[in-house]
Amino acid sequence: MLSQNSELPDAKDQKAPIKRESMLLNLLCNLVLPTLILTKLSGDNYLGIKLAIVVALAFPIIYGIHDFLTRGKLNFFSGLGVASVTLTGGISLLEMDAVYIAIKEASIPGLLGIATLISQKPPQPLIRTLILNDAILDVEKINRALAEKDCQLEFNQLLLNASWILAASFFLSSILNYILAAVILTADPGTVAFNEQLGKMTALSFPVIALPAMAVMMGNLFYLFRGIGKLTGMTLEDIVKQK
Numbered sequence: 700m701l702s703q704n705s706e707l708p709d710a711k712d713q714k715a716p717i718k719r720e721s722m723l724l725n726l727l728c729n730l731v732l733p734t735l736i737l738t739k740l741s742g743d744n745y746l747g748i749k750l751a752i753v754v755a756l757a758f759p760i761i762y763g764i765h766d767f768l769t770r771g772k773l774n775f776f777s778g779l780g781v782a783s784v785t786l787t788g789g790i791s792l793l794e795m796d797a798v799y800i801a802i803k804e805a806s807i808p809g810l811l812g813i814a815t816l817i818s819q820k821p822p823q824p825l826i827r828t829l830i831l832n833d834a835i836l837d838v839e840k841i842n843r844a845l846a847e848k849d850c851q852l853e854f855n856q857l858l859l860n861a862s863w864i865l866a867a868s869f870f871l872s873s874i875l876n877y878i879l880a881a882v883i884l885t886a887d888p889g890t891v892a893f894n895e896q897l898g899k900m901t902a903l904s905f906p907v908i909a910l911p912a913m914a915v916m917m918g919n920l921f922y923l924f925r926g927i928g929k930l931t932g933m934t935l936e937d938i939v940k941q942k
């Protein structure tokens with residue numbers, strides 16, 4: 700007869716599935732709510748200028764922390780978003796010139812683009828961390844197929860090309876970020892008008908910045924998957940990790 704203690708290891712070994720991220724909650728906390736608060740509640744009759752900034756930017760920060768606690772792992776882009784939002788809030792609360800927000804908006808994707816180019820050399824290109832990882836692809840199966848076909852050099856060239864495309868998407872985002880901030884943030888910091896413009900910038904960041912960058916990223920994924928398929932003879936179903 701098994702004791703209760705003997706059943707505990709089996710219970711511990713059963714890993715709960717990682718909860719999938721809610722895209723609706725993501726957009727609500729990172730885009731919709733900050734935009735509404737900054738544009739509608741910055742007046743003295745509501746939250747006021749500084750409190751509106753704090754409340755609006757608290758939602759992306761809380762979402763990033765919630766995402767980490769719920770899914771049990773750090774989402775690279777969520778973490779980057781939290782850092783970006785914190786910097787935006789600090790610059791706004793200190794009433795620094797809007798050019799600093801424009802520089803900040805451009806610097807983060809710009810640094811990612813530079814990091815992508817620098818990391819092309821071994822041991823770990825950034826593209827392997829972001830795309831070619833066990834969470835997305837069946838890396839072990841791909842490596843076996845590459846070894847069997849003896850096409851590692853061709854695969855390295857494919858990765859190099861994909862890294863350039865990935866870096867280009869970051870640089871595109873950097874340029875668009877700067878232009879958007881420079882064009883929209885024209886009011887004096889510490890005013891209701893500035894908060895409203897900050898909310899407008901947040902709202903436009905998705906269609907103006909995220910969509911073009913996502914289009915380049917999706918094209919890069921298609922190029923990469925197609926190249927792996929040609930080199931290894933594998934289908935898309937073989938390449939992508941099955942849940």
